[in-house]
Amino acid sequence: MTYPQRLAPLAAHERNERQQQLIDDVGSDFAIFATLVRHPELFADFEVLASHLLRRSGLPGKVRETLILRTARRCLAGYEWAHHEVIGRREGLTDQELAAIGDVSATGRLDDTGTLLVQAADELVLDHRLGDATWSALQATFEEKQIIEVCLLVGNYAMIAGALNSLGVQIEDGFDAPEWSQQ
Numbered sequence: 001m002t003y004p005q006r007l008a009p010l011a012a013h014e015r016n017e018r019q020q021q022l023i024d025d026v027g028s029d030f031a032i033f034a035t036l037v038r039h040p041e042l043f044a045d046f047e048v049l050a051s052h053l054l055r056r057s058g059l060p061g062k063v064r065e066t067l068i069l070r071t072a073r074r075c076l077a078g079y080e081w082a083h084h085e086v087i088g089r090r091e092g093l094t095d096q097e098l099a100a101i102g103d104v105s106a107t108g109r110l111d112d113t114g115t116l117l118v119q120a121a122d123e124l125v126l127d128h129r130l131g132d133a134t135w136s137a138l139q140a141t142f143e144e145k146q147i148i149e150v151c152l153l154v155g156n157y158a159m160i161a162g163a164l165n166s167l168g169v170q171i172e173d174g175f176d177a178p179e180w181s182q183q
Contacts, residue, residue, distance in 0.1 A: 002078060002181055005168040009034030016040075022047070031169050032079065032160075050160075053153050058146050061091035064153065066114055069093075069101045070121035071154050075161030078181030082171045085178070102178060116141065117150075124154040 009031045010019060019037045022044055026033050036043045057064050065088035072080035085098060093101075100109035101118060110118060116137050123130050130138070130151070138147050163169075171177050 002177065003165050003168045005170050007035055007038065007167045007169075009169075010038050026051075030083070031172055032083075032164060035167055035169050036163070049152075049156060053149070053156055057153070058143075058149050059153070062088075062093060063113070063117060065091045065093060066097075066101060066117045067121050067150060067153050068157050069098070070118050071125055071157040072161060073102050073104060073178075073180070074122060074125040075158055075165070076181065077157075077161035077164055078177045079164045079169050079171050080157060080161055081178045081181065082175040086175065102180065113141065120150055121154050124151060125158055 011034075012020070012023075012029070015023065015037070018040050022037050022040055023029055023033055026047060033043075036046065054064075059067075065084055068084045069081060069088055071077075072084060081102070088098065097110060097114060100114070103109070116134070120130060120134050120138060123134055135147075138150065142150070
């Protein structure tokens, strides 16, 4: 879905020194950061967790991005999808895999690990809990720390999706909105 902008990104000339330092620390002036930095104290704390999950993840990149993209799709978060599709491709996701991750009615179009990750993301977003079968399959595939990270990663990106959708953060030029978000 495309949502109307409710809060504009804070332009560089409108930022105080603290806000600009936070943007500089993140290393990007993307709309997500320039909007969330309107609350610098919360943004600073949020960025610690977000940075860990994205840059110091204990999950392989392709696994991480599969979970983030499926969460974005389930939460109708076009902004999140647009940015993480680029990262996902860099981590090795193919066009076919991206199409399957983005199709909520598709089953069996991913390998066993991809199917498990999509199932885990779906359960965490829709039920806020992993079912017993999914838990067992994750235990057979991932280490304990990685399973904790799966739960926190999906929860974090569902939270971000809610904020981005509610604030109406717009996709920047140069990123493609997913088809499902243009309805």
